[in-house]
Amino acid sequence: MAIKVDYVVRETSTNLFRNLSITLASILTVMVSLFLLGMALTVNLGVNKATQRWQGGIEFIVFINPGATTEQVGAVDKALRESPEVEKLTYVDQNQAMEEFRSLFANQPELIDTVTPDILPPSYRVVPLNKSSDTVEALSEQYRGKPGVKSVVSATETIKLVQKLSGTLTVFMYVVAGVLLGASILLVLNTIRMAMYARRREIEVMKLVGATNWFIRVPFMTEGLVQGVIGAGLAIGLLVLFRPFYERIVPDPTQFPLFSGMVPASSELFGIYVVLAFIGCVIGTIGAGVAVTRFLDV
Amino acid sequence: MIKLDNVTKVYKGDVVALRNASVEIAKSEFVFLVGPSGSGKSTFIRLLNKDQTPSAGRIFVAGKDIGELSSWKVPYLRRNIGTVYQDFKLLANKTVGENVAFALEVIGRPRHVIQTQVPAILDLVGLGNKAGNFPHELSGGEQQRVSIARAFVNRPLILLADEPTGNLDPATSVGIMQLLDKINKTGTTVIMATHDRGIVDRMRRRVIELDRGEIVRDQVRGVYE
Numbered sequence: 001m002a003i004k005v006d007y008v009v010r011e012t013s014t015n016l017f018r019n020l021s022i023t024l025a026s027i028l029t030v031m032v033s034l035f036l037l038g039m040a041l042t043v044n045l046g047v048n049k050a051t052q053r054w055q056g057g058i059e060f061i062v063f064i065n066p067g068a069t070t071e072q073v074g075a076v077d078k079a080l081r082e083s084p085e086v087e088k089l090t091y092v093d094q095n096q097a098m099e100e101f102r103s104l105f106a107n108q109p110e111l112i113d114t115v116t117p118d119i120l121p122p123s124y125r126v127v128p129l130n131k132s133s134d135t136v137e138a139l140s141e142q143y144r145g146k147p148g149v150k151s152v153v154s155a156t157e158t159i160k161l162v163q164k165l166s167g168t169l170t171v172f173m174y175v176v177a178g179v180l181l182g183a184s185i186l187l188v189l190n191t192i193r194m195a196m197y198a199r200r201r202e203i204e205v206m207k208l209v210g211a212t213n214w215f216i217r218v219p220f221m222t223e224g225l226v227q228g229v230i231g232a233g234l235a236i237g238l239l240v241l242f243r244p245f246y247e248r249i250v251p252d253p254t255q256f257p258l259f260s261g262m263v264p265a266s267s268e269l270f271g272i273y274v275v276l277a278f279i280g281c282v283i284g285t286i287g288a289g290v291a292v293t294r295f296l297d298v
Numbered sequence: 299m300i301k302l303d304n305v306t307k308v309y310k311g312d313v314v315a316l317r318n319a320s321v322e323i324a325k326s327e328f329v330f331l332v333g334p335s336g337s338g339k340s341t342f343i344r345l346l347n348k349d350q351t352p353s354a355g356r357i358f359v360a361g362k363d364i365g366e367l368s369s370w371k372v373p374y375l376r377r378n379i380g381t382v383y384q385d386f387k388l389l390a391n392k393t394v395g396e397n398v399a400f401a402l403e404v405i406g407r408p409r410h411v412i413q414t415q416v417p418a419i420l421d422l423v424g425l426g427n428k429a430g431n432f433p434h435e436l437s438g439g440e441q442q443r444v445s446i447a448r449a450f451v452n453r454p455l456i457l458l459a460d461e462p463t464g465n466l467d468p469a470t471s472v473g474i475m476q477l478l479d480k481i482n483k484t485g486t487t488v489i490m491a492t493h494d495r496g497i498v499d500r501m502r503r504r505v506i507e508l509d510r511g512e513i514v515r516d517q518v519r520g521v522y523e
Contacts (some may be wrong), residue, residue, distance in 0.1 A: 210376035211404035
């Protein structure tokens with residue numbers, strides 16, 4: 001049976017305004033939890049981008065001259081592969097390097113336009129067996145200055161510290177956001193439950209005269225959904241407002257090249273916003289869904 | 299129209315509300331259910347619109363075993379069964395007209411149907427001029443007429459009334475009974491639970507007497523006792 005849109009809109013808005021204070025409470029909780037989650041995702045995305053070449057235990061990188069001869073490359077390749085000190089070795093060719101560059105400077109498209117894959121150096125990402133800084137330094141030194149090698153860069157203590165700090169920070173934020181998301185589901189649930197209690201006589205009559213279960217449920221479901229969506233919308237709005245402050249906190253990448261990836265591009269942020277909006281819908285639907293199935297004995 | 303086949307209903311705590319009840323009610327019959335409080339009258343009524351499910355036995359309504367009805371089909375069963383209660387169950391924040399219209403609205407009837415059906419049914423129950431009043435502005439008898447109008451506006455095959463005159467004085471009850479009689483004459487099966495001796499004796503319709511959950515008497519053109 002078709003449920004009339006104007007009926008659902010009317011019922012939902014009456015319900016929302018009837019318990020305005022508790023409705024606001026659940027909307028604001030959804031907002032705060034999604035805002036925190038959004039911040040955690042943004043920081044995490046930035047740190048991952050800035051340090052992506054250093055992930056998975058990679059301690060140093062041997063960059064090859066784009067103009068090196070096949071023999072030169074072969075010699076470096078052989079030396080790395082046969083070294084007993086090397087645990088794992090990954091070759092990044094020029095096209096992959098271009099991809100990395102694109103993501104690192106995603107918020108500076110004019111820079112990307114000036115670069116083509118053939119000017120980027122291919123590289124070997126090395127995971128050594130022994131990760132103490134002395135051995136890493138000694139090992140990387142063996143390749144510095146070899147024919148065909150452009151440069152050898154090792155992971156600095158700063159990079160490791162940034163990774164560790166942001167890792168701890170984002171885990172903490174995820175946990176807090178997770179707890180708040182749970183709280184917001186419960187709040188939505190209770191708001192819907194109260195709305196159903198306020199309308200128990202109507203519900204009784206509806207059951208009596210043969211309204212279908214879905215006809216009775218839908219206005220309450222949309223009420224939950226609206227709360228989730230408004231909460232998510234406000235969280236996204238806050239993140240947009242907060243973005244300039246965040247960008248100001250991040251150190252100037254021209255002075256600290258490490259941070260060049262820390263400021264996410266608009267396209268990447270858009271992805272985060274979509275995720276948040278989706279989670280907002282899910283929270284509202286779960287909260288309302290549990291409420292109507294548990295407490296709307298139809 | 300309605301058939302109970304060896305129906306037993308046991309509530310929590312081994313309270314037997316109905317025991318091995320078998321009865322058949324034909325189309326457009328008018329049946330009184332009589333008996334003292336707790337004899338199973340209300341349970342009988344509630345089993346028919348599947349507000350309760352029997353512990354044993356089968357119930358047929360319009361040829362269908364309603365025990366086999368999946369829960370999503372129950373609303374469609376109820377659209378064929380109007381119900382009237384002692385406490386009216388009217389919505390205080392809606393006018394008389396809106397209360398009746400609500401019953402059509404929530405089963406998805408189109409607006410033009412509602413706009414013609416509601417005044418017609420209010421005329422039928424004699425409240426044509428009270429559509430704009432709120433329930434609290436009406437007398438008890440008038441409120442019960444509204445609830446009957448709501449139960450009958452969808453032209454159900456069966457009208458169940460659980461002590462519809464329980465809250466009304468004898469003179470007002472007579473009017474309600476005339477109205478139920480009028481509805482019965484349109485071909486609607488009416489089943490009414492009551493312990494109003496005067497009404498039963500005056501109407502001389504089929505009487506089914508229950509005592510502690512058992513049917514102890516089933517009499518055509520019967521009296522209260």
